[in-house]
Amino acid sequence: MDEKDLSLKLEVIVAEAIQRLSKLNNTEELEKWRIQYFGRKGIFASMTSQIPSMPVEMKPQAGALINSAKRKLTEAFEERKKNLLTLQDKKTEFNLNFGLPGLKPETGSLHPVTLVSREIVRIFQGLGFGVHTGPEIETDFYNFEALNMPADHPARDMWDTFYLDSERKFLLRTHTSPVQIRVMEKISVPLRIIAIGKTFRRDDFDASHSPVFHQVEGLMVGPDITFSNLKAVLIFFLKELFGTRVKVNFLPSYFPFTEPSAEISISCVICEGKGCQTCGFTGWLEILGAGMVHPEVFRKSGIQQNNVTGFAFGAGLERIAMIKYGIDDIRQFYTGDMRFLKQFG
C-alpha cells in the first residue's frame, strides 16, 4: 500500500461514515457509530495499529492522514450529536413533563334528547320518511277532536291537559299526534313522515313523569298499508335503535285514533329479559304506542280515498334516552346540570 492507496481508503471510510452518520435517529445509534470508528477496537484504532508495520518513509504521512480523517469525523460527530438531542435535553429545552395529562378541551355538547332525535331521524330518513313539525300551542280540534275524541269523550282523560283560555279552545299539545292531521291536510297520499317535538301534560314531576317531554310521531299512509307493514317497520326501527338482539313484542292496546291499536315493548336491554328494577321485573320495557289509522281520523283530515290505509306510532324521547343511556330520573333532562350534559358531549 502506498500513500495514495491509504488516502483513497480513508476518503472512502470518511465518506461512508458521514453518510451513515446522517441517517442515525437517536443517541444510542450515535454511540454505536462512535464505537465502530473511535472505539478501542474501532476502525481507526485498527488502522493506527498498522502504522508500525508500514515502510518507514510512509509512517509520518500515514499518521497525519489518519488524524485528519479522524478530525473530520469527530467534527461531523459533534455536529450530529448537537442535532440529536436526548429526550432529557428536549424536556429541559421546552420545560415540559411529557407524561402529565393534557388539559381538558372546553367542548360543547348536545342534549341527550337531541342525540336520540337525530338517531331516530337517521333511521326513518333511511326508510324514506320526511321530518315534520307542528305547533306546540294547539287547538282542541287538532289535539282531540280530529283524533276521534269529540267533546266529552272519556278517552280525553288519558291526557291531562294545560289550557290557555277559559273556553278551552287553545291548549298545549299533549302529544305530537296533531301533526298527523296537519300533515295529511297538507301533503297528498301516499306519505310517510315522522314528527319530533315538545309535548305537555298536566302531570306532576316524579322520576318517570314530567309536565314537559318530547315525542316522536310517525305516520305512513298509502294504498293498502297493512298491520304487518306496521310490525315490520317498527321492528326495524327498534332493532336499529337498540341493537339487533332486542326482542319486540306487540300487544293490543287502546288509542281513540288507531284501530287496531298496539302497545309495543322491547326485551329489557339492562337484564336482557331476566327481570330487573328498570323493567319492573317483567323483562319487558314499553316503548311505543301504535296502530292502524282510524278511518275517522282520515275523514277529519280530508282523506276520502277508499283503499287508503295507514299506520301511526308514537314514543317518548326521554324514555328512549333513559333506556339507551341508563338514566334513572326524567327530571335530569331539565336541570341544565353541566355534570349531566357534558356526558353527552
Next chain:
Amino acid sequence: MRYSIKALSEYIRGTWTKKDIKQWLSMLGLSLVFTEQDEDVLFEIEAPANRGDLSSAIGLIRALSPCGEIEPVYPDITIKEESSKILPIEIESFNDCIFYAGRVIESVKVTDSPQWLKEKVVAAGFRSVNNVVDITNLVFWEFGQPLHAFDLKCLKGKIVVRRAINGEQITTLDGMKRDLTSEVLVIADAEKPVAIAGIMGGMNSEVNSTTTDLFIESAFFNPVRIRRASKLLGLVTDASARFEKTIDPGFVVIGLNRCCRLISEICGGRVAPLCVSGDNQAKEKLITVRKTKIVSYLGCEIPEDFITSTLKKLNCEVHADAENLIVKVPAGRIDIEIDVDIIEEIAKYWGYDRIPEQMPISSIAYNVSSQEYLRLDALKDTFVKLGFCEVINLGLCDENRKISFSDDVIEIINPLSRNYAILRNSLIPELLQNLKDNYNRKIEKARIFEIGNVYFKTNSGFTEEPYAGAGVLNFGSFYAFKGNIEFVLGKIGYQKLVQKISLDRFGVFVEFLKDNRRVALIYLPDESILKEYDLEQQSVMLAEINLCDFVKNGFSQITYRPVSKLMPVKRDISLIVPNSVCWQKVEELIFRDFKIVEKLEIFDIYRGKNIPRDSTAVALTLTFSNPEGTLTRQEVEHIVQDILDVLKNHFSITLRQ
C-alpha cells in the same frame, strides 16, 4: 275493577288454570297487576275508555271466552213479587236519562253483611257498609250496572230525573255539601234532590239501620251528562266512571232483578213490581266486513272458521256470504262500531304475534322534510362548535318573574303550580336560572345554549316563535361572547345588523336590529339581578336570537372565492377609539373608501392604564388585496396613513403610540 280466579269461578262454565288466565289477559293487552294468594290469583283490570264492559265479572269472562273453553254463567236473577207498591217515575229529558228502572222492597232488615258477602265485596275492592249497600256493590261487580238504594220513607211521592236548578244544594253520602247547577242531573222526589244522578247518593235518603223499605234504582244515564257533572263537581266515583263509558243497556233490568233477589234472600223483604220510564231497546249494531279487507288490513289470511267462532263467543251473530261477513254486535260492546273494529277483535284473538312482518312495498313518494325542523336542528351544531352545551328547559315559568322584557305573556288557566304558571316569552330567564343552579352546584364556569319556542299573546290569540338563547358564566370576555353571537348571526344570514345599546333596571342590552325590528340581543344583567340569582360578582352574559327569518331562509349561502395565490400584505395598527364611536360605521367607511382593504380583523381590545378613560384601545390587522403582487412597502405606508387621517377626521380616532 278487582278480580280473583276464585271469585270469578262461580260465574264460569268450563275450566281454566292460573296460567291460562295470565296468558289470556296479557295476550289481550289488559294492563294488570297480579298477586298470588294461597291457591288464588288476584288481579286488577283498568278498562280502556271504550271498554266499560270489562268492568264486570260477566263482561270480563265474556271477553276471555274466545281464548279457551269457557263461557259466562249468569247468577240467579229470578224474583218473587210479593208487594204491589209502585213509585211513579218521571224523566224530564230522555236525552239525559235514556232509561230508568226501579223496584220497591218492603220490610227489609239492614244489618252488617254476612261474612261471605263482606269478603266478596272487599275482594272486589269495596268497603263493606251494610248488607244492602254491599249487595248493590256486588251486583255492580257482577254485571257492571251501577245501582243505588234509597230509603223509601225519605222519598216524597215520586222519582223525578231532572236537571238541578242553579243554586240548589245537596249533601252527598261523603258528607260534602255540594252546590248544583243546571249542568248536573239529579234524582229528586216531589220536593228535593235525593241523589246526584249516576255519581253519588244524598245523605237525606241514605239507607241505614233504621231503614225498613227500600227503593232500588237501576238506570241508563247519558254518559256525557254524567261526565260533565262529574268534572264540574270534581267528584269521580265507581258509578260515574262506569256511566261515563256507557253501560250495557241489557243489564239494567237484569242487574236490578239480581240485586232485589239478593236483598230478599239476605235482608228479607218483599219485592214490588218493576217501575220503569224511558226506552230500554238494546240497539244492536249490524256491521258488514268485506272478507278481502281483513286480509288487506292485517296483511295476512286468518281462517274464516276462527273468525266466526271468535265473534260468536263474543255474543255476536255472524252471517257470511261469498264476499262479506255480516256481524250483529251486542249493544254492550260500544267499542265496536265499524268494520275495522271487528278486524281489531279478530287480530287480538288471533294474536298480534302471529301476524307476520312485511316491509311495505309501496313506491317511495318524495317526502320532503320540513326545512324548519332540519334547520333548527343543524343550528345546534353551530353552538356546539363554539363550545356551548345544549340545555332544554320546560318553557313553563314562575308567575313572579324576576326579569321580564315584555308583558305579552300567556298564562295557563289550570297550571300545576304558581312556579309553572306562565309560558316563557324569552329563553333568558330559564338560562339564567340554569347558570345559577350550576353555580350553586359549585360549577363556576359554564357555557350553555338552548333552541326552542317562546310564546306570545297576540291580538288574535296566541303565537309561538323559535328562538336560540345562550348564556355564559365566568367564561371569557364580553368581546368573546359577542363574537360568538355575531358568528351565529353571520351563519344564519344576518350580515350587517344595526346595533342599539340601552340600559334599564335589568341591566345593559345590546340589540341587533334589522329593518328596525329586533332580531337578537345580548343582555348583561344588572348586579341587583345577579344578586337575586345568587350570582353576585360573577361574570354572566346572556343572549337570544329570533329564528323566524332563519327557519324561512336557512343558513347563509356558502359563496366560494378563489384563494389568492399571491402573498397577502398585512399591517397591524393599534388605535385609540373614543367610546362614543359606533365601530360598525368605522368599518363601513374603511371598506367604502379603501377598496384595497380586503379584511379587517380585531385581535385585541384593551381599556385601562395609559388609555384615556373615555376611550378603548383596539388593535387590528388590515389585509390589503395585492392582485398584481406589486404593492410596495411605501405604498402600504401611504394607504395606512390615509386611513388614519380619515379615521381621525370622522371619528377622532388616533393611532396608539
